Amino acid sequence: MRRARPLLGTLVEIRVPGEPYGNAVNDAFSAVARVQRLMSAHDPASDVSRVNRARTGEVVALDSWTLEVLRRAREIWAATRGLFDCCVAPALQRAGHLPRWPGPVPDSNARFADLEILPDAVRLRRCLRVTLGGIAKGFAVDRAVAVLRDAGVASGAVNAGGDLRIFGPDPEPVYVRHPAQLGRLVSIGEAREVAVATSAFYFSRNGSAIVDPRTGRVRLTDASATVIARDCMTADALTKPLLIDPDAALPAIERLGARAVWIPCEEVAA
Amino acid sequence: MRELDASLWVPVALACAAAPAQATQYLTVEQAQREFFPQADAFAVAPLRLTAEQRARIEAVSGVPFRGGEPRVWAATRGGGLLGHVMVDNVIGKHELITYAVGIGADGAVQGVEILDYRETRGGEVRDPRWRAQFAGKRRGAPLRLDEDIQNISGATLSCRHVTDGVRRLLALYELVLK
Numbered sequence: 193m194r195r196a197r198p199l200l201g202t203l204v205e206i207r208v209p210g211e212p213y214g215n216a217v218n219d220a221f222s223a224v225a226r227v228q229r230l231m232s233a234h235d236p237a238s239d240v241s242r243v244n245r246a247r248t249g250e251v252v253a254l255d256s257w258t259l260e261v262l263r264r265a266r267e268i269w270a271a272t273r274g275l276f277d278c279c280v281a282p283a284l285q286r287a288g289h290l291p292r293w294p295g296p297v298p299d300s301n302a303r304f305a306d307l308e309i310l311p312d313a314v315r316l317r318r319c320l321r322v323t324l325g326g327i328a329k330g331f332a333v334d335r336a337v338a339v340l341r342d343a344g345v346a347s348g349a350v351n352a353g354g355d356l357r358i359f360g361p362d363p364e365p366v367y368v369r370h371p372a373q374l375g376r377l378v379s380i381g382e383a384r385e386v387a388v389a390t391s392a393f394y395f396s397r398n399g400s401a402i403v404d405p406r407t408g409r410v411r412l413t414d415a416s417a418t419v420i421a422r423d424c425m426t427a428d429a430l431t432k433p434l435l436i437d438p439d440a441a442l443p444a445i446e447r448l449g450a451r452a453v454w455i456p457c458e459e460v461a462a
Numbered sequence: 463m464r465e466l467d468a469s470l471w472v473p474v475a476l477a478c479a480a481a482p483a484q485a486t487q488y489l490t491v492e493q494a495q496r497e498f499f500p501q502a503d504a505f506a507v508a509p510l511r512l513t514a515e516q517r518a519r520i521e522a523v524s525g526v527p528f529r530g531g532e533p534r535v536w537a538a539t540r541g542g543g544l545l546g547h548v549m550v551d552n553v554i555g556k557h558e559l560i561t562y563a564v565g566i567g568a569d570g571a572v573q574g575v576e577i578l579d580y581r582e583t584r585g586g587e588v589r590d591p592r593w594r595a596q597f598a599g600k601r602r603g604a605p606l607r608l609d610e611d612i613q614n615i616s617g618a619t620l621s622c623r624h625v626t627d628g629v630r631r632l633l634a635l636y637e638l639v640l641k
Contacts, residue, residue, distance in 0.1 A: 196488050196577035198562075198622035198629075203577060207613065354617045369617040375483060375582075377615060390617030418616055 193217070199224050200232075200329050202353025206336060208345050216343035220336040220350065227332035230258050231324045233281070233290065243307075243314060244281075244321050245295035253313045261324055261331050261425065262309055268327075268429045269304055272444040275433035277405035279304045281321035284403055287410045290323065329355045330389055330428025337424075350424075357387040357424045371416035371455055380418070380453050387424035391431035392416035392455075404436050411436050414456070421450035484582040484612065491534075491550055491563065494576050498565025499538035499545050508535040508547070508640070516638060524634035526627045529554065533632060535640065544568050547640060549632045550578065553624040558582050562625055564632050570641060575629055 195217050196205040204224050206217050230239045239258040246252050254262075268276045282298055284290040299306075302320035329352045336350040337357050347360020358364055363382040370376035371392040380388075391402065392415065404411045417434035421427040426448060433441035434452055445452050489497070495505050510532050512520070521527050533551040537544060546567040553560050559581045565573035 194486065194488055196486075196580065197575055198577070198625040202620055202622050203580070203625075349614060351615070353620055354615070356614060356616055358614060364614055366614045366616065367612065369615055371617075377612065388614075388616040392617060416617060 195221070197221055197224075200228055200332060200352055202329070204332075204336075204350070204352045206340070206348070206350050208340060208348040213340070213343065213345050213348075216340050216345055219343065220339040223335040223339050224332045224352070227257065227328055227335060230255050231261065231328040231331075233293070233323050233325065236294075240322060240324055241293065243316070244293050246316050246319070247296050248299070248316055248319045251310070251313050251315045256312075257331070257335070258324075259309065259312070259314075261327055262307070262314065264331075264425055265324070265327050265429065266304070266309060268426070268444075268448070271448055272430070272433040272441060274304075274405055275436055275441055275444070276326065276429050277304050278322045278324060278326070279307075279320055280403040280405050280408075281323040283408040283410070284323070285321070287403075289410070290325075293321065295319075326432050327425055327429040329353065330387070330424035330426070333357045333387065333424035333428075355387075355389040355424055355428050358383070359385055368416065368418050368453065368455060372414060378455055380420075383420070385422070387421050387427040388418060389421075389424060389427035389431050390416055390418040391435045402432055402435055416455040418453040418455070419445065419450050420453065421448070426450060484580065484615075486580045487578070488580070489563070489576055489578050491548075491578065494550070494563040494565075494578060495536060495538065495548050497576060498548055498563070498573050502538040502540050502545050504539045505536040505548065506539065508537050510535060510635075510639065512635075512639065520631060520634045520638055523638070524627075524631040526631040526634075528631070533635065546573065547636065549636070551628050551632055553628040555620070555624045558620065560625060562628065564629055566633070566636055570636065572629070572633065575625070577625070 193210050194205060194207045196203050206220055208217055229235065232238045233240050235241060239254045243252050265278050279302060281290055285292050296319045298321045299318040302318040306316065306318040306320055307322060308315040308317060333350045333352050333355055334357065337359055340348055341359065349356060349358040363384040365382050366380050366388055367377040368380055368390055370378055402411050417431050419427040419430040419434060427450065430445055430450055434445065438454060442452060512532060517528055533549050536548045538546050538548060546565060549564045551562060560577060561579040562575060562577050564575050567573050
């Protein structure tokens with residue numbers, strides 16, 4: 193049984209073995225909706241928006257899920273030596289990929305490290321703009337899978353606009369959309385209990401925007417970067433460093449127990 | 463098929479298949495009706511027949527123009543009492559045609575949004591009425607298991623903006639015509 197709903201700015205699809213798990217599917221979608229309410233930069237009531245409206249020195253109480261994502265984002269930021277960075281929002285705003293949000297003017301020297309993460313809150317050492325757009329979809333997928341598993345679903349999959357996680361005892365074929373050839377799929381083999389996330393531009397220069405945190409510049413490339421990991425939050429976050437600088441990102445990906453697939457834009461053997 | 467191995471880079475010579483355009487049916491109209499209003503004992507078609515002025519008003523309020531056909535609407539009732547409405551509409555993305563349903567309670571609040579059908583195209587067929595015509599009409603019974611239903615595809619920049627725009631337009635239509 194497959195169901196799909198518009199969430200997280202994309203289509204989120206949930207697949208379970210059959211109709212008896214309908215309630216679990218509803219609950220799993222509810223978990224995704226909760227991630228959206230907490231972490232959407234476009235929702236003025238979200239945790240992320242409240243952080244972005246906060247002043248220097250302010251302490252902002254946050255939901256435990258938001259803090260979990262921020263902690264993991266901090267770990268990945270450290271592991272990738274800053275290649276993954278939640279504070280690239282100002283550069284994205286300048287390039288027109290994110291709207292400007294109301295609130296005190298962010299400090300141009302603000303870095304991700306200026307967000308002090310406390311047990312129940314964050315404290316702003318500087319006024320900043322944070323975006324969880326590069327990691328929240330993966331987290332939402334993980335939460336949805338957890339709901340399904342807790343409900344006793346033995347196998348299935350959750351796919352949020354291409355960030356997916358499959359669970360269950362049997363290996364399944366996994367594909368990656370070819371970055372340049374519409375309608376072609378690249379097989380990356382069979383796997384079980386795995387999360388797969390991909391970043392690319394897909395023929396549209398106005399599509400997903402990736403900013404190189406080292407330069408603040410929007411980075412364009414024709415390739416597609418896929419990360420395979422045990423959880424989708426990790427896979428999602430790591431696709432950005434991989435797309436920006438694969439040589440620099442690889443050691444971090446390996447240290448975090450993940451694997452990478454790089455699909456260039458040339459014709460792949462059929 | 464081979465198991466994913468431990469190496470970091472999968473060799474460039476990966477199997478690359480030309481996939482048929484994806485076509486997935488998630489729910490029939492009848493299933494969506496029952497999901498939104500499980501207690502209903504009847505779904506009555508509510509023909510719209512919007513006037514040009516109504517269409518213009520709805521487009522102005524929602525900021526979303528009508529393209530193509532009008533949505534289909536049913537009133538869900540139990541013992542003759544209104545429970546709410548189910549609206550089914552189509553939106554066209556860059557490469558996809560999406561049929562979706564919205565459930566609206568008697569209080570005018572959205573109860574849910576479900577995708578009914580998702581169809582991809584490789585070319586510009588999405589704008590060709592003849593291509594779209596093959597999907598017209600309800601399909602009764604359980605969703606078809608289509609051979610083109612490939613699962614576990616990573617990497618898509620599909621935006622649901624068209625669907626959320628469509629929902630906004632349906633709500634404007636509801637406010638103006640059905641409330």
